[in-house]
Amino acid sequence: MAYYKITQNRKGGLxxxxxxxxxxxxxxxxxxxxxxxxxxxxxxxxxxEKYIEKLSIQLEEEAIxxxxxxxxxxxxxxxxxxxxSEEFVENLRxxxxxxxxxxxxxxxxxxxxxxxxIHMDKEPISEIKVRDVQMFLNSFQTYDLxxxxxVILKRDFPETVNLRKMAKDGVLARCTSYNLRHNKKRIxxxxxxxxxxxxxxxxxxxxxxxxTIRQYSVETIKGHRRVLRTVFNEGVRYEWILKNPxxxxxxxxxxxxxxxxxxxxxxxxxxxxAHDFLKTLDKIDYDYFNKKIIFKFMLLTGVRIGEVCGLxxxxxxxxxxxxxxxxNRLYSPEFGVYEKTPKTRTSIRDIPLTDALVEDLKKYYxxxxxxxxxxxTKQNEYYFAVNMYREPVxxxxxxxxxxxxxxxxxxxxxxxxxxxxxxxxxxxxxNVPIQTVSKYMGHSDSTIxxxxxxxxxPDTQEKVLNALNNLG
Numbered sequence: 208m209a210y211y212k213i214t215q216n217r218k219g220g221l222x223x224x225x226x227x228x229x230x231x232x233x234x235x236x237x238x239x240x241x242x243x244x245x246x247x248x249x250x251x252x253x254x255x256e257k258y259i260e261k262l263s264i265q266l267e268e269e270a271i272x273x274x275x276x277x278x279x280x281x282x283x284x285x286x287x288x289x290x291x292s293e294e295f296v297e298n299l300r301x302x303x304x305x306x307x308x309x310x311x312x313x314x315x316x317x318x319x320x321x322x323x324x325i326h327m328d329k330e331p332i333s334e335i336k337v338r339d340v341q342m343f344l345n346s347f348q349t350y351d352l353x354x355x356x357x358v359i360l361k362r363d364f365p366e367t368v369n370l371r372k373m374a375k376d377g378v379l380a381r382c383t384s385y386n387l388r389h390n391k392k393r394i395x396x397x398x399x400x401x402x403x404x405x406x407x408x409x410x411x412x413x414x415x416x417x418x419t420i421r422q423y424s425v426e427t428i429k430g431h432r433r434v435l436r437t438v439f440n441e442g443v444r445y446e447w448i449l450k451n452p453x454x455x456x457x458x459x460x461x462x463x464x465x466x467x468x469x470x471x472x473x474x475x476x477x478x479x480x481a482h483d484f485l486k487t488l489d490k491i492d493y494d495y496f497n498k499k500i501i502f503k504f505m506l507l508t509g510v511r512i513g514e515v516c517g518l519x520x521x522x523x524x525x526x527x528x529x530x531x532x533x534x535n536r537l538y539s540p541e542f543g544v545y546e547k548t549p550k551t552r553t554s555i556r557d558i559p560l561t562d563a564l565v566e567d568l569k570k571y572y573x574x575x576x577x578x579x580x581x582x583x584t585k586q587n588e589y590y591f592a593v594n595m596y597r598e599p600v601x602x603x604x605x606x607x608x609x610x611x612x613x614x615x616x617x618x619x620x621x622x623x624x625x626x627x628x629x630x631x632x633x634x635x636x637x638n639v640p641i642q643t644v645s646k647y648m649g650h651s652d653s654t655i656x657x658x659x660x661x662x663x664x665p666d667t668q669e670k671v672l673n674a675l676n677n678l679g
Contacts, residue, residue: 209267211259213252217552220302221246223259229270241444242266247301288322288332288438291447295438305539305547314434318343332439333448337455344432344456347423356396360387361415368406378405393417428458470659475629476621478636481506487616493574494595498608500571501592505623508558509630509648512602512623513537517546520575520586525568528560532649536590538601554649631656632663 209227216222223244230237244262246255292315299308321343322328327335364370364384374381379402386392396416403410436453443451476484484506491499505515510532517536524531533555538544549555560568575589576582578597582589590599606623613620621629627648634644641664645653 209263209270211263213256213259216302218302218548219552221250221252221255223255223262225259225263225266227263227266227270238446240266240270240446245298245301287329288335289319289328291332291442292319292438295441305542305545306537309539309541310430311434311438314431315438317431318435321346332442335452337452340435340452341456344428344458347428347431357393357417358396358399358414359391359393359417360413362413363388364406364413365408368408373402373405376405378402425458432456432458468659469662470628470632473619474621474625475632476506476618476625478633480618481629481633484618487618488612496571496574497593497595498612500567501605502609502612502626503564503567504591505626506629507561507564509627510558511535511550511554511627511649512605514549514554516590516592516600516602516605518591520572520589520591523560523568523591525560525565525572528562528565529557530560532556532558536599536601538603544601549649551649551651553646553651556646556649558647628660631660635660635663636665638665 209225211223211225214222214224223246225242225244227240227242228237229240242262244259250258296308296312296315299311318340319328322330322335322339325339327339370379370381370384373379373384379387379398383392383394387394396414399414400410402408403413432453436451439448439451439453442448485503488499488503501515504510505512508530510518510530513535514532517534518530518532522531522533532549534546535549536544536546572582575597579585579589589597592600592605594600594604602623609623609626610620612618631644631648634647635641641653641656644660645656648656650656
């Protein structure tokens with residue numbers, strides 16, 4: 208007997224779940240086989256339901272045939288961690304979970320290398336025990352920053368060193384040379400020696416070796432653990448293993464998620480700092496109006512950096528003073544620039560625009576028209592966040608613009624995401640209801656907003672005491 212159910216995932220995609228009641232080929236006892244299918248061909252709901260109905264009948268027939276022939280062809284024969292993880296990451300790719308896909312691949316690669324090291328890479332996943340996973344996680348407690356030897360630049364290169372020529376000859380990239388000199392970037396000893404030979408300078412005079420041991424953060428280790436737990440959960444769901452060996456592992460003093468940590472005040476602008484920040488933005492030359500408006504927009508709407516890069520002019524309603532957040536525009540080294548729906552379903556939202564911001568947006572609109580007389584009819588083509596040539600920019604470029612602006616004007620460093628945090632903290636400090644703030648932030652639950660930003664709500668303790676004192 209087979210039955211199915213059509214649901215939606217958090218991205219709004221259709222998912223068909225098929226359950227088949229059959230008998231175990233070895234014991235003869237009743238068992239349930241569960242299968243999940245995604246709407247990869249973007250079928251309409253009625254067509255997708257017909258497709259799932261047809262599959263359920265087919266799988267039921269296969270299950271009956273399997274019992275008769277004493278084997279189960281409808282069950283995937285995933286035996287090793289490598290096979291299980293390959294299927295897992297392929298599902299991520301199909302569902303466009305690209306950022307998580309990249310993180311998952313890294314964690315899976317690290318664990319696969321570890322299994323190979325302990326000679327368990329060819330073993331069935333049922334042989335991977337809790338201790339194996341725990342020892343893998345424990346290996347991240349410390350790591351050496353100098354496996355092959357790392358160095359930093361301790362003084363500027365002499366004037367005789369031609370950085371442009373060095374980059375042209377492939378000795379060192381221009382961006383790397385900049386980071387060496389300004390950001391104390393580390394490079395390998397071998398690379399530093401090749402630079403010294405090329406420039407005919409003394410290694411000991413210009414470079415300093417680094418010999419330090421550092422720890423991975425607890426959240427980084429927990430990130431690897433979350434990926435592995437999800438991978439092994441697939442094994443449990445398909446009955447390849449009975450228990451998830453990752454579930455019983457421990458990191459530090461507990462297993463709670465520390466990613467929802469409260470935002471520190473130094474990560475956001477205060478009310479006065481935000482006021483000064485906006486006033487200084489107004490002094491930016493009109494030629495660089497694109498940078499000014501992007502910073503203002505992030506601070507006064509609380510959108511994520513990927514969301515502002517994904518905005519198009521058709522998403523901005525100047526008459527109703529609302530912006531419609533509908534997409535993310537992101538970058539992955541493996542996939543390049545790509546677009547996807549926002550982080551969660553509640554991240555698809557409408558945010559009100561202040562009167563002052565609307566006036567700036569009207570000027571920004573005219574800034575676009577200066578380059579294209581037909582801009583009025585092309586609002587579905589033009590992105591909001593662009594460079595001076597009206598070409599879309601990425602997250603990294605906006606982040607560099609912001610850091611440069613803050614440094615040049617004497618502001619403390621607040622990241623692009625810090626402007627989002629500032630927006631939320633300012634609303635809460637002005638007693639805007641938490642449900643409203645959570646809605647504009649795109650949080651799936653107001654408890655998330657409270658957990659991260661509750662210390663920005665004014666006079667909380669005083670209000671509690673006054674309420675209790677009134678009882679007497």
